[in-house]
Amino acid sequence: MLSEDxxxxxxxxxxxxxxxxxxxxxxxxxRAVSVTGDAVEIVITPTYSGCxxxxxIAMDIRLKLIERxxxxxxxxxxxxxxxxxxxxxxxxREKLRAFGIAPPNPKQQFCSxxxxxxxxxxxxRCGSWNTELISQFASTACKSMYRCRDCKEAFDHFKCH
Amino acid sequence: MVPIPAYIITDHKKSAFLLSSPGIxxxxxxxxAQQHFEYILHLADNALILGQRNAEWCGHGPVLEQxxxxxxxxxxxxxxxxxxxxxxxxxxxxxxxxxxxxxEKLLPRTWKTYGRELQEDDLAFLRDERQYRNLxxxxxPKGDWAQTILRQFFFSAFQYAQYEALQQSGDSTLAAIxxxxxxxxxxxxxWSAEWVVxxxxxxxxxxxxxxxxxxxxxxxxxxxxxxxxxxxxxxxxDPARFRAAWDERVAAVFAExxxxxxxxxxxxxxxxxxxxxxxxxxxxxxxxxxxxxSYPNVTW
Numbered sequence: 060m061l062s063e064d065x066x067x068x069x070x071x072x073x074x075x076x077x078x079x080x081x082x083x084x085x086x087x088x089x090r091a092v093s094v095t096g097d098a099v100e101i102v103i104t105p106t107y108s109g110c111x112x113x114x115x116i117a118m119d120i121r122l123k124l125i126e127r128x129x130x131x132x133x134x135x136x137x138x139x140x141x142x143x144x145x146x147x148x149x150x151x152r153e154k155l156r157a158f159g160i161a162p163p164n165p166k167q168q169f170c171s172x173x174x175x176x177x178x179x180x181x182x183x184r185c186g187s188w189n190t191e192l193i194s195q196f197a198s199t200a201c202k203s204m205y206r207c208r209d210c211k212e213a214f215d216h217f218k219c220h
Numbered sequence: 221m222v223p224i225p226a227y228i229i230t231d232h233k234k235s236a237f238l239l240s241s242p243g244i245x246x247x248x249x250x251x252x253a254q255q256h257f258e259y260i261l262h263l264a265d266n267a268l269i270l271g272q273r274n275a276e277w278c279g280h281g282p283v284l285e286q287x288x289x290x291x292x293x294x295x296x297x298x299x300x301x302x303x304x305x306x307x308x309x310x311x312x313x314x315x316x317x318x319x320x321x322x323x324e325k326l327l328p329r330t331w332k333t334y335g336r337e338l339q340e341d342d343l344a345f346l347r348d349e350r351q352y353r354n355l356x357x358x359x360x361p362k363g364d365w366a367q368t369i370l371r372q373f374f375f376s377a378f379q380y381a382q383y384e385a386l387q388q389s390g391d392s393t394l395a396a397i398x399x400x401x402x403x404x405x406x407x408x409x410x411w412s413a414e415w416v417v418x419x420x421x422x423x424x425x426x427x428x429x430x431x432x433x434x435x436x437x438x439x440x441x442x443x444x445x446x447x448x449x450x451x452x453x454x455x456x457x458d459p460a461r462f463r464a465a466w467d468e469r470v471a472a473v474f475a476e477x478x479x480x481x482x483x484x485x486x487x488x489x490x491x492x493x494x495x496x497x498x499x500x501x502x503x504x505x506x507x508x509x510x511x512x513x514s515y516p517n518v519t520w
């Protein structure tokens with residue numbers, strides 16, 4: 060007999076293909092899980108419209124469930140309410156930092172749309188706040204690029220969204 | 221009163237455009253379905269064609285960070301286009317025969333030989349030039365960096381106002397796509413505005429370039445605000461109502477960039493929304509569609 064809890068536990072093992080330290084639960088992209096008999100429906104939400112990881116994530120979820128013999132899996136996309144970095148778990152933020160990516164700041168603290176306003180971001184390597192924005196866009200849609208003025212390292216910042 | 225097709229209103233809380241419109245009683249449901257489909261294609265085409273243009277910078281940006289920035293924007297736009305094309309395909313597949321016949325002229329001929337339901341890629345890659353409904357602004361060549369930046373700023377400032385309004389659309393899927401995309405458009409608008417300031421209030425050379433870009437692009441900005449036949453208010457907001465917000469944003473950024481806002485004349489370049497494109501469009505499509513046309517029904 061399948062339980063929803065068992066599915067949530069399995070999902071903790073499905074990683075984001077672009078940031079493999081984070082699970083899909085850490086990312087906050089699983090919106091709902093429901094089980095009816097031997098059929099499972101999972102609702103996911105994209106981080107960014109063009110995020111190429113979304114198709115891979117859906118496939119990885121399917122494969123993970125198939126490993127446990129769960130074959131009737133429906134994955135549904137839901138856009139609204141739109142994903143926000145506020146849904147990222149506390150554990151996920153810590154894992155990001157340990158991985159060398161500055162985690163997103165809480166949205167209510169700072170999320171400006173004004174020109175030339177820089178978000179204060181802490182260097183994930185040395186902990187300094189003396190950092191500067193290099194580029195609003197980085198290696199993936201969800202990140203911006205910063206540089207630490209103290210330890211001189213460049214690093215990715217998971218931007219506030 | 222003609223019944224409103226069920227696929228348009230799926231969320232009554234968000235049906236402001238539909239319910240407030242007196243015009244709906246004069247339309248047949250087939251006509252509404254046709255306008256709806258064409259409007260979504262218009263939104264999708266804007267995102268797709270500008271996404272394709274910006275992607276031309278991949279590996280050619282002036283510096284690595286900005287190469288990555290413009291191609292990230294391209295990726296966001298193509299992602300938005302995908303959601304919209306998926307939505308358009310779903311709407312088409314659910315239409316009755318009269319509805320399907322009413323949008324016949326917008327469908328790719330090649331797809332008709334496939335004998336299967338319509339899919340997002342058919343709409344993106346198999347239509348002919350006259351079937352695209354994008355703004356002319358989006359198809360113009362990428363030009364130099366100043367031209368790319370200024371076009372992006374003009375477009376993002378417009379798209380922001382448009383998507384902000386679309387969040388209230390009577391079509392709840394469209395409202396959700398707008399809500400999702402708006403967050404990305406906010407970055408695009410900010411990033412491009414900062415570059416307009418840098419170029420305008422930068423060196424003599426950057427100033428010369430952005431002034432050249434302004435002269436080139438300004439006549440193409442008016443088209444966005446002139447309602448096409450498919451934008452007559454029932455679920456697609458009249459774009460004229462975005463003009464004030466756009467003007468205000470352009471004036472604020474231009475003031476910072478020390479650029480003068482050209483006078484808004486009565487004449488502007490237009491035609492894209494009717495499928496009449498510039499001479500640049502065919503070349504863009506030839507490049508974008510070559511794979512799907514050479515290998516029909518290709519899968520990865």
